[in-house]
Amino acid sequence: MSRWGMVIDLDRCTGCGACMAACHQENNLPAAGPEESSRDRAFHWLRLLPEVSGSGAEVKVRYVPQPCVHCDDPPCVRVCPVHATYLSEEGIVAQIYSRCIGCRYCMAACPYNAKVFNWYEPEWPGDLKRSTNPDVSLRPKGVVEKCTFCHHRVVKAREETRAAGREMRDGDVTPACAESCPAGAIVFGDLDDPTSRVSEMTRNPRAFRLLADLGTKPKVYYLAERD
Amino acid sequence: MSSGPLRAALLGVLLAIVAGVAFSLLDRPIEQPIAFNHRLHVEDLGSDCTDCHLYAMTGVRATIPNVEVCADCHAEAQTDSEEEALLVAHIASGDPIPWRKLYWVPDHVYFSHRRHTAIGGIECETCHGPMGEASEPMPRPFVKVTMNGCMKCHEQNGTSNDCLLCHK
Numbered sequence: 001m002s003r004w005g006m007v008i009d010l011d012r013c014t015g016c017g018a019c020m021a022a023c024h025q026e027n028n029l030p031a032a033g034p035e036e037s038s039r040d041r042a043f044h045w046l047r048l049l050p051e052v053s054g055s056g057a058e059v060k061v062r063y064v065p066q067p068c069v070h071c072d073d074p075p076c077v078r079v080c081p082v083h084a085t086y087l088s089e090e091g092i093v094a095q096i097y098s099r100c101i102g103c104r105y106c107m108a109a110c111p112y113n114a115k116v117f118n119w120y121e122p123e124w125p126g127d128l129k130r131s132t133n134p135d136v137s138l139r140p141k142g143v144v145e146k147c148t149f150c151h152h153r154v155v156k157a158r159e160e161t162r163a164a165g166r167e168m169r170d171g172d173v174t175p176a177c178a179e180s181c182p183a184g185a186i187v188f189g190d191l192d193d194p195t196s197r198v199s200e201m202t203r204n205p206r207a208f209r210l211l212a213d214l215g216t217k218p219k220v221y222y223l224a225e226r227d
Numbered sequence: 228m229s230s231g232p233l234r235a236a237l238l239g240v241l242l243a244i245v246a247g248v249a250f251s252l253l254d255r256p257i258e259q260p261i262a263f264n265h266r267l268h269v270e271d272l273g274s275d276c277t278d279c280h281l282y283a284m285t286g287v288r289a290t291i292p293n294v295e296v297c298a299d300c301h302a303e304a305q306t307d308s309e310e311e312a313l314l315v316a317h318i319a320s321g322d323p324i325p326w327r328k329l330y331w332v333p334d335h336v337y338f339s340h341r342r343h344t345a346i347g348g349i350e351c352e353t354c355h356g357p358m359g360e361a362s363e364p365m366p367r368p369f370v371k372v373t374m375n376g377c378m379k380c381h382e383q384n385g386t387s388n389d390c391l392l393c394h395k
Contacts, residue, residue, distance in 0.1 A: 088391045096390050098335045137335040137395050151391050152337065159339055162346045
């Protein structure tokens, strides 16, 4: 059984935002227009957190891509009254939309602000609805949603490998964000496989996790920038 | 005072009528544009399910055959059946046949035929019932598709019931 995880190398990330755009397209996130965005109604499963250091001519801005970090001890799961969010057998913090009652306890519990709520019925202007991904459901108004590590790709990859009569290999599953990254900054794989690329990267001295002291055991690792 | 029980009775009758209409609307029999005879094709002529439902072993959706599949055998009428004449007319015009789905899963469920047939080794009849014995279109599914049914089968076959396996 795999235990999926991700490593994001901040040294390679240029902050281009391709991961965000790919995530939107892959996971059927509705596009909010400028008016809705200005009212803070646009939402993302993967955000680029800006980090500004220095000032004046010495100012330095960098972006930290942050999806759901898929904690091994997720605070959101503990508070969900209807088992709509849970830790799957493969370590993915799942959100089952048809069970969600929209109480938003999980959003309050998440220290990473990784979950978003559908305050409105998603709108798909024109023919955009036809371009939605059939492997990902369209969430209705009133439910919480989040990054799933593109679990539909995991399901499909497993089906492909079983049909081919072989075991899963490192690199068989690539989430949309990792696939779209032109700098190759996002790597995805099985953390329990000591030979996987993602596993090797977590052993890098530059590796750290967001808010690690909270004890949530996130499965998204970052590699700090070199000086 | 005397109008109280009368009102209650009227309300009861009204509710019963509304419930009856709603039930009949929800549970309407499925009618097909052509009375396809599964028994003739499967039992008498020995066709396999995959001869017409082309992707039942290899795809996510088994697919309902349309004119191009039917045209392999019925470009010209082979019998004097009125239903076949309807089919031949559809093939000649190229208009897709508006078949109605008998089995379906909700939008939030991912169901792959290949995963169950080619990989899991499950026979079509397990979920679809003895469709090959039906000489007329079925007004309702042989087997009701429910989450309980899926989970029970998974349990019996030692397959995981992790929500993410099927829910998308």
